[in-house]
Amino acid sequence: MASRNQQLFELSQKFIPGGVNSPVRAFKSVGGNPIFFQRGQGAHVWDVDGKSYIDYVGSWGPLILGHAHPEVVKAVQNTAQNGLTFGAPTETELEIAELICELLPSIEQVRLVSSGTEAGMSAIRLARGYTGRSFIIKFEGCYHGHDDALLVKAGSGALTFGNPSSAGVPEETVEHTIVLDYNDLAGLEEAFKKYGNDIAAVIVEPVAGNMNLVAPTEGFLSSLRDLCTQHGSVLVFDEVMTGFRVGLGCAQGLYQIKPDLTTLGKVIGGGMPMAAFGGRRDIMQCLAPIGPVYQAGTLSGNPVAVAAGLATLKQIKEPGFYEQLGEKTQQLINGVTVAAEKNGINFSAQSIGGMFGFYFRKEIPVSFSEVMECDKDSFNKFFHAMLHEGIYFAPSAFEAGFVSSVHGDTEINQTISAAEKIFSTW
Ligand code: KE4
Numbered sequence: 535m536a537s538r539n540q541q542l543f544e545l546s547q548k549f550i551p552g553g554v555n556s557p558v559r560a561f562k563s564v565g566g567n568p569i570f571f572q573r574g575q576g577a578h579v580w581d582v583d584g585k586s587y588i589d590y591v592g593s594w595g596p597l598i599l600g601h602a603h604p605e606v607v608k609a610v611q612n613t614a615q616n617g618l619t620f621g622a623p624t625e626t627e628l629e630i631a632e633l634i635c636e637l638l639p640s641i642e643q644v645r646l647v648s649s650g651t652e653a654g655m656s657a658i659r660l661a662r663g664y665t666g667r668s669f670i671i672k673f674e675g676c677y678h679g680h681d682d683a684l685l686v687k688a689g690s691g692a693l694t695f696g697n698p699s700s701a702g703v704p705e706e707t708v709e710h711t712i713v714l715d716y717n718d719l720a721g722l723e724e725a726f727k728k729y730g731n732d733i734a735a736v737i738v739e740p741v742a743g744n745m746n747l748v749a750p751t752e753g754f755l756s757s758l759r760d761l762c763t764q765h766g767s768v769l770v771f772d773e774v775m776t777g778f779r780v781g782l783g784c785a786q787g788l789y790q791i792k793p794d795l796t797t798l799g800k801v802i803g804g805g806m807p808m809a810a811f812g813g814r815r816d817i818m819q820c821l822a823p824i825g826p827v828y829q830a831g832t833l834s835g836n837p838v839a840v841a842a843g844l845a846t847l848k849q850i851k852e853p854g855f856y857e858q859l860g861e862k863t864q865q866l867i868n869g870v871t872v873a874a875e876k877n878g879i880n881f882s883a884q885s886i887g888g889m890f891g892f893y894f895r896k897e898i899p900v901s902f903s904e905v906m907e908c909d910k911d912s913f914n915k916f917f918h919a920m921l922h923e924g925i926y927f928a929p930s931a932f933e934a935g936f937v938s939s940v941h942g943d944t945e946i947n948q949t950i951s952a953a954e955k956i957f958s959t960w
Pocket of ligand 1: 556557558559594648649650651652654677678679680739743744772773774775776799800809933
């Protein structure tokens with residue numbers, strides 16, 4: 535008898551391409567069928583067949599407080615009963631805008647949108663409108679949403695013009711997108727030497743989380759800052775994933791680099807569709823309705839999403855929140871690393887705040903090409919074995935993992951024990 539999950543997946547493929555509403559959910563790179571979930575509570579999720587899992591995906595980052603946090607649910611319920619949306623300003627939009635500007639000094643003004651893709655797309659258009667320039671720089675392995683101009687991947691490292699990584703993206707759309715290697719200072723300097731005063735913006739994940747976790751090496755972010763300043767280019771930190779995930783000051787606070795624009799998402803929506811972009815007032819003033827750069831959205835600043843975001847940000851502001859989150863995440867990766875080492879398995883791991891990376895490679899990768907050297911088959915074998923043990927990691931070797939404030943010693947130790955069991959018979 536087919537499980538409910540199998541039945542639903544069969545049927546969903548009839549009505550939804552690939553049976554999923556976002557490709558990374560499809561288990562394509564790990565094999566097997568995606569899991570249909572029906573309930574989440576704290577650090578746990580239940581699938582439609584009633585099996586429970588410790589969740590390290592957290593909806594790809596938003597759920598820093600875990601599933602159905604009572605304060606977030608209450609805020610959503612209280613707001614929803616007064617109306618779901620007005621398409622007009624509300625006081626709570628102002629409240630969260632003020633809070634974001636208070637928490638991130640680089641953000642003098644902010645515009646709320648509904649997804650990280652919208653935030654990235656709008657930040658690039660704004661940077662181009664502000665500078666009057668067309669060229670943008672992104673880095674291979676970094677993901678900024680599926681906007682045409684950003685959905686490109688270099689052919690080989692170094693300085694290259696993007697080749698669309700998706701069908702449907704005309705060459706002329708990406709002819710001004712320069713793709714470099716993450717952490718490659720020489721490539722960066724070469725690009726600015728060649729195109730410097732024509733570069734509108736550099737967009738970067740200050741901690742890369744879309745090629746698994748890759749941390750910035752010494753001098754990478756500061757060189758980006760200096761070169762953008764020298765050439766009048768806009769430095770855009772894509773903090774959709776790192777925002778309020780790696781610390782209360784985000785990655786820009788952690789590394790003490792002040793970007794010109796920042797994109798945010800995931801955590802600031804607390805699990806509801808909300809994102810934002812903001813930064814220097816002189817740049818933000820170029821936005822409609824006061825400036826010539828158009829950007830809009832029916833549900834931008836949606837009151838219910840804002841309520842979830844506000845409730846989340848209020849919790850993470852509590853003293854000690856990030857110290858505890860960082861310790862727990864470190865405890866997880868240390869335990870799994872020891873288990874792998876005990877069994878002679880090529881494995882490394884790292885964590886930054888509440889996000890982590892597991893690599894089936896001896897050393898921690900510092901570039902896209904080193905990430906590609908990781909043993910993907912071993913990751914997939916580990917992923918499925920852990921899934922069987924009731925531990926849910928991201929279904930891809932090229933995604934970061936996330937711990938929430940409600941993952942306790944029980945969950946962390948259960949995860950480490952499962953890894954020990956699996957590695958002992960590897
Ligand atoms: P959304 O449009 O998916 O809200 O955000 C796009 C985005 C922008 N910038 C960064 C750094 C991001 O990580 C993302 C989205 N992240 C992926 C997973 N790594 C979301 C999951 C999915 O695509 O289904």
